[in-house]
Every structure is written in C-alpha cells, then in structure tokens.
Amino acid sequence: MQTLNIGNVTLTWLSGGVTNLDGGAMFGVVPKGLWSKKYPPNEKNQIELPTDPILIQMNGKNLLVESGIGNGKLTEKQLRNYGVTRESEVDNSLANLELNAGDIDYVLMTHLHFDHACGLTKLVDGRYTSSFPNAKIITSNVEWEEMRNPNIRSKNTYWKENWEAIETQVETFDESWSFGAIRMIHTGGHSDGHSILIIEDEGEMSIHMADLMATHAHQNVLWVMAYDDYPMDSIAAKEKWVSYAIERKAWFTFYHDAFYRAVKWDLDGKIVEGIKRI
Template sequence: MEQLQVGRAKLTWLNGGVSFLDGGAMFGVVPKALWAKKYPYNEKNQIELRADPILLQIDGKRFIVDSGLGNEKLSQKQLRNFGVIEQASIEKSLVELNLSVEDIDAVLMTHLHYDHANGLTKKVGENTYISQFPNAIIYTSAIEWNEMRNPNIRSVNTYFESNWQPVEEQVETFADELEIVPGMRLIHTGGHSDGHSILVFEEGEDCFIHMADIMPTHAHQNKLWALAYDDYPVTSVHEKESWMAYGYDKEAWYTFYHDAYYRAIKFNHVGEKITEVARVQYPYK
C-alpha cells in the first residue's frame, strides 16, 4: 500500500476495487486524440479507474476518505455495465495495517455516488445491509445528503438506498465547509454533483488537496476537461480553475481516488510536476 506524509497527516491508499469506464465519458467533450495522450485505454475505448479510499491518520484520529466499490452491492448487470473487475477489500487492507473497520473515527465523503459510497455498508443477508464502519461519524455536505435520499431522474441510478438507510444515524452534514481537525477542511464545491466536496489540508508550507471527481485522475489536470458525468460541468471548470491556482501557488500535493497510475502528484507554481507517488501495479485477482 502506497503512503504519503504531508505535515502531520499520514495518507495510506486502501484497496477499494477497480472498474473500466468509457474514456469518452470520463473526458466529456475532449477529443480522444487529446486525452489518449494522457491516459491509457483498451481496445474497447475504456480506461482503468480505481476506487481506492485513503486512510488518513492525523492527531491520533483515523479517517477514511470515501469508501470504495464495496462487495456484493452491485448486480451482475451493474458489474458488467460499470466494468467492475475487482471489488473492494477494505477490511483486508486495514488488517494489514493492524487496524479494523471498528477503529475508524470518521468517513469523509466527497460525494455519495455508488462508486464512492458503496463501501459505507455491507451485506449480511439476502436483502439486509449494515454499517461497514460502525463507530464512525460520516461527514457529507447537506446538499449531497438531501439528493442521496431524494434523487432526481438523472441521479437515481447512482444513489442507492442500501448506501444510506443503514447509516443515517451516523451522518453529520455541513453547508459550506467543515474543519475536521485543525488545518483540514471539507469544502463544498458542487460541479460533479450538486453536493460535491473536496478535502484540503494545510499546515505551514505543507498542503494536500483532494479534488475528488473534479480532477479524478492526473490526466484531468487541464481546467477545461470536465467529465460527461458531471451534473454541472461549468461549475466543475470554475472550481478546478480556482483550486488548481490555489494549489500551484502553495506547491501542494494533489491526491487521487480514481487514478490507476498515480496516488498523488505535487505541482510547482506553473503546474509542472515536481514529484509523485506512483501506484504499484499488481495483477488482478
């Protein structure tokens, strides 16, 4: 498991599963001739996407950033349509770190689409689900939590009742931003979804910015490259423009949940890569 130390924050990437989605959908209106230079694709025009939560250890607390694809949460049709070839092994990842799901103090949800929220609950019977992290507070924006429970005609296929009903007593929401510990904030941005949030940590000269699905991979660095999946792509573009400028000025680390090749990249003042944490490539099960 890859790790990164940023100030007093230690980040460890867990195994949340992997899928292959259409490259055109992931890069929206960007021509393939451009995005294909930035990110590999297969013969079906699909690109590999991780769904790997970040274990964040700071100030004696243990946080999880998003929750992976889960297990036994998707039908065979969904597994096929979403290109899922490996489901999550979060518990196994934690055991390797001498931890368990009971040790997690909070789950920081950037948004609640199935590929980020499936791991919040686990199946224990034919149609029964319980909390995966029973002792954790689950933080998400109030807008996202409302849409999760009241999806519209477009979002109903990505917000699942099995991901929110078993954990609703654990959920705490915020409006604009929420400081989790000193220097670390969940900040509502909108864009990818109406309630989408990013995570920003600052301590002196040390900084990391987790852009979630506003910049899901390193290949989405260009501020104009928005996903076809974005509900509000113009908002995504403006938010990315703002937070990339902010991070470049601080030479911040940018961390990734979906990227199959990089866990984190640090950019300089003009957006050039300074250093990186590459993902170790393992064969699939």
C-alpha cells in the first residue's frame, strides 16, 4: 500500500473499489480533445475512477477519509451503469496493516454521494449495519441534511441504505471541524454540503479537494464536473484553495485518480513531484 507522510501524520491509501464513469460528465463543458489528452477514456468514453479511502494515522488515532464503493450492495444494473470493475477491499487493506474496521476512530466524509458513502454500511443477514461501528462519522450539517432529505436530482445519489444504519454515529459541523493537524472546511460546489480536508504538521501540508478536484486532470479551476450542483461555487473554491495550497508547496491528494495518489504543482501548474498509483 502507498503512503505519504505530512510531518508526523501518515496517510495510507486503501483499496476501496474502481468505477468507470462518462468522461464528458466528469469534465463538463471542457472539450474532449482537451481533457482526453490528460485523462484518456476507454472505447465507451468512460474514464477509470478508483474509490480509494485514505487512512490517516496520528496521535494514536485512525481516521478514514471517505469509505469506498462498498461490497455486495450494488445491483447488477448499478454495477454495469457505474462501470464497477472492482468492489471495496477496505477490510483486507486494514488487515494488511494489522487493523480492522473496529479500530477506525473517525470517518471523515467530504460529501455523501453513493461512490463515497456506500462503504459506510454493509449487509448482514439482510439488514444494513455500520461498517465502522466505533467511529464518529464527520460531515457538514448541510450535507447531512440533504442526505436525509434529497431533492429530485440528488435522490439519485443520496441513498437511505447509506445513512439509516449510521445516523447515531454522525457528528456535523457548520463552517469547519478540526482534530489535531486536520481541518475540514465546508466549500459547497460539487454538492451544497461538500467539504475539503487540510493537514498541516511540522511545516508540511496536504490538501484533499475531494470532488472539486477529483483527479490531477481537474487542476484547471474552470474544469469542473457536469455532476456539480453549483459549478460557480466549485470554481470559486478552487480559485481560493488551489492557489493557497500551491503557494505553500502542499501535496494534493486524491480519492478518484487512476494515475496519481498525490501531486505537487509549481506556480506555473506543472507537476514537480508525484506519487504514481501502482
């Protein structure tokens, strides 16, 4: 498994599954001739998008960023429509680190779309139960409210199967949430309740833009998804936080990128350092 150290904080990518979604939807109004040079599609115009949670270990605590695509929850139709080629192996990944799901203290959810939240619950004897029974699940209040009361559009991605079994574990925040070297900040954009994650320790920094920058190919502030509910908010958040992070020589970490776990860009937008996905 691949790791990154930010000061005394260790990040480890787990195996949370693989989806393949329409490249045009993932890059919105950006012409295919541009985005396909940076992130090649397959013959169905789909691009590969892993769903790999990041385990953060610090101060004796285990925190998970996102939860993966889950296992055994999607129908055959859903598996086909979302181009799922591998379901979650988070339990196996944790076992390789001599941990189990009960050892997770916090699950940090940037948002609760199905491809991030399916791993929060699992089917046991025909009933949904919590995948991480001892964890506090952190998300923004706006996101949690929409999860439970989706609108005509968002009901396609906010599923009761992913929240009913874990609602007693959820703790929400308004603008920001902090724990040691970690900050979660509500940005909106991709969803109304979307948040990003910043880690700063001993002069080093990482930033997890989540689905505001799903892959390294989304670095351009104007390259936002057709899936974004509030694209102008996505652009504004990227304008603010991308420049903030690059000026501080931060690592940008990814949940969905098929090529990189993390990258550093210079002020000209060129990758100067990267951890390639293997």
